[in-house]
Amino acid sequence: MLKKLFQSLRSPLRLRQPRSTPAVLGHNQHTVARERISRHAVSVVERLQKSGYQAYLVGGCVRDLMLDMEPKDFDVATNATPEQVRAEFRNARVIGRRFKLAHVQFGREIIEVATFRANHPVDEEPENAHQASRHESGRILRDNVYGSLEDDAQRRDFTINALYYDPSSERILDYAHGVHDIRNRLIRLIGDPEQRYLEDPVRMLRAIRFAAKLDFEIEKHSAAPIRRLGPMLRDIPSARLFDEVLKLMLGGKAERTFDLLCEYELFAPLFPASAAALxxxxxxxxxxxxxxxxxxxxxxxxxxxxxxxxxxxxxxxxxxxxxxxxxxxxxxxxxxxxxxxxxxxxxxxxxxxxxxxxxxxxxxxxxxxxxxxxxxxxxxxxxxxxxxxxxxxxxxxxxxxxxxxxxxxxxxxxxxxxxxxxxxxxxxxxxxxxxxEAGPAPRKRRRSGGRKRRPAGRGDAPAE
CATH class of the missing domain: 1.10.3090.10 (cca-adding enzyme, domain 2)
Known part of the structure; x- marks a missing residue:
């Protein structure tokens, strides 16, 4: 049933599938400067590479550097498992259940190291049931199925977040036409938008957040299902939605975010009473x-x-x-x-x-x-x-x-x-x-035939 649902949602016109072989941009073909990258992040990548693992800076930090913005943090993707990363770094610890990864701590700075993930196949159960599972709606509940670099690019949400930078060679690997979308200022989902929103409805909020933060437009096929699927946000745990609302409203572009939430009818699922008042x-x-x-x-x-x-x-x-x-x-x-x-x-x-x-x-x-x-x-x-x-x-x-x-x-x-x-x-x-004191003068009482009234006491009806 679920397999048929996902197959019916696929439309070649909407797909932006990653390449099996990435476009490779040399250091003279992009604007990412190695000197603007955290030295701790570079050291984590290079140490993993020297130990025989693949490792790259990935996602938002690469995107922001291409846009001449200061990254908030630096994330690393590798084929080393979280346990192998912990074995390499004494200052590392493994965190998470739904999405297990390693944190390598350097004073106040934390470098997040995630293992390459693969999509959980829709048509069969995983060999290890504890590794990954889906809700009947298609939403991913656990995501610890490890894969290759190509697999990792395919399962990322937006093209602009599927860029991998190697500080050793200063090259960018682009599997999903992310450089094109950055240059054209577009937020585009990888794969079929409806399927990706079914996997995780919070991606709709992420599309809004990135569009507001970067002053991008949401690509039309990625935008099309949002209004219809917005009610799915009601099924997301309230604690996770609180965290997402903070990201939406405390990123420095809250006013623009609010306008986009209203435009795509996502404000009501988050704030139903406020939306009714609006x-x-x-x-x-x-x-x-x-x-x-x-x-x-x-x-x-x-x-x-x-x-x-x-x-x-x-x-x-x-x-x-x-x-x-x-x-x-x-x-x-x-x-x-x-x-x-x-x-x-x-x-x-x-x-x-x-x-x-x-x-x-x-x-x-x-x-x-x-x-x-x-x-x-x-x-x-x-x-x-x-x-x-x-x-x-x-x-x-x-x-x-x-x-x-x-x-x-x-x-x-x-x-x-x-x-x-x-x-x-x-x-x-x-x-x-x-x-x-200069307010309206009190009205005079009208006398009622000169007869004194008995004040109302307990059990008495008040005088009329």
């Missing part, structure tokens, strides 16, 4: 989310810290007011309604993306601060300033105002209050009190 009020919800993501991108580019709690608070906030109103309509007071709605919304989101408790607690505190910031009389304003969550709550208030929320000047007031002297702060509080 559909109800695209102007407000879209502005708030985009502004939060733009601020995140700016902070990342400036080298400033970013907390996922603030980001998730912004992504989920547009769905919160409607929840609060629903609970208030059922008779729940405003503050308990806010608390209950926040709890429900975060709990539901954790079913999709397993947000750790170290982030869900600050999310609640940021939202709670939105209820507390308007209450400034007496000593409340000074106490709020001392609250460790004040800054995040204040920044979130400004974010809401930038999206068009009316707060009666609350943001500018807190901006001025932080910079004011003690005497100026007291005057600001007095002005608030005066304004409150």
């Amino acid at each position: 559909a109800r009020d695209p102007d407000y919800a879209g502005q708030l989310i985009r502004q939060a993501l733009a601020n995140t991108d700016t902070r990342i580019h400036q080298g400033k810290p970013v907390t996922p709690a603030f980001l998730f608070a912004a992504l989920l906030w547009p769905a919160l007011p409607a929840r609060v109103l629903q609970l208030q309509d059922r008779g729940m007071p405003p503050i308990p309604a806010m608390n209950e709605a926040a709890h429900e919304l975060i709990s539901e989101q954790c079913q999709r993306t397993a947000i750790p408790k170290r982030f869900t607690i600050p999310i609640r505190e940021i939202w709670d601060m939105q209820e507390r910031l308007p209450r400034r009389s007496g000593k409340r304003a000074d106490l709020l300033l001392e609250n460790p969550r004040f800054r995040a709550g204040y920044d979130f208030l400004l974010l809401r105002e930038s999206a068009g929320e009316r707060t009666d000047g609350l943001g500018p007031w807190w901006t001025d209050y932080q910079d004011a002297s003690d005497s100026e702060r007291r005057a600001m509080i007095r002005d608030l009190s005066s304004r409150d």
Whole structure:
């Protein structure tokens, strides 16, 4: 059954199969400079080669160097097994179950060394059942079937990630036309796109992430199945999706990523309540989310810290007011309604993306601060300033105002209050009190025939 499914999905027009013999680019045919490569990564490759193994730098580091970008890390591919790598390096350890590999550690730098993998055959069970298996949907659950360099190129996801660089000869081996796609700024899957997404639906998110990060376009055949297969993301473990969301949103291109997620209808599988709020009020919800993501991108580019709690608070906030109103309509007071709605919304989101408790607690505190910031009389304003969550709550208030929320000047007031002297702060509080006292005059009670009413006590019905 599964074999027939995969055979039916194959279409020659969509395939970009790797060559059995790679295109070889000499040092004068590419822009990868050996001196820009981590010396530890070069030493790992050369030591493995001297021990008789094949070894290359592979994937994102080669791609980024060709694009004149600084690689975040350097990965090595080899025909040595993880245990053989560990035997070569005293500073190596074997990690992983679904995808076993070796980490060679040099101080704070870790060089990841992966053994060449082969595709798990669809039409037969592996000889060692523990090595590889598939879910009935086609998704790979374990992937430790080792193979040749050619096999490894074929099982990689995107052509631009299937480039192998040998620092000894300074040559690039291109099995999947990756150099062509880099030059044409295209994200293209290797093999049949639908089959590859069935193997691992997270590849759809990876296509979005690389397109945003590199400012590439997703090639049309690779893009075609995404909208239809997007719901498969609901079957991915929530912990893995949380990690993927962090990669999507904390790569410095979060605003562009959000636009692509919406374009390819992948935002809803990740944030269902937020997507519904976006559909109800695209102007407000879209502005708030985009502004939060733009601020995140700016902070990342400036080298400033970013907390996922603030980001998730912004992504989920547009769905919160409607929840609060629903609970208030059922008779729940405003503050308990806010608390209950926040709890429900975060709990539901954790079913999709397993947000750790170290982030869900600050999310609640940021939202709670939105209820507390308007209450400034007496000593409340000074106490709020001392609250460790004040800054995040204040920044979130400004974010809401930038999206068009009316707060009666609350943001500018807190901006001025932080910079004011003690005497100026007291005057600001007095002005608030005066304004409150000058509010609408209370309505006079109407007398009811001069008869005194008995106050309602326990067990008595209130007077009408």
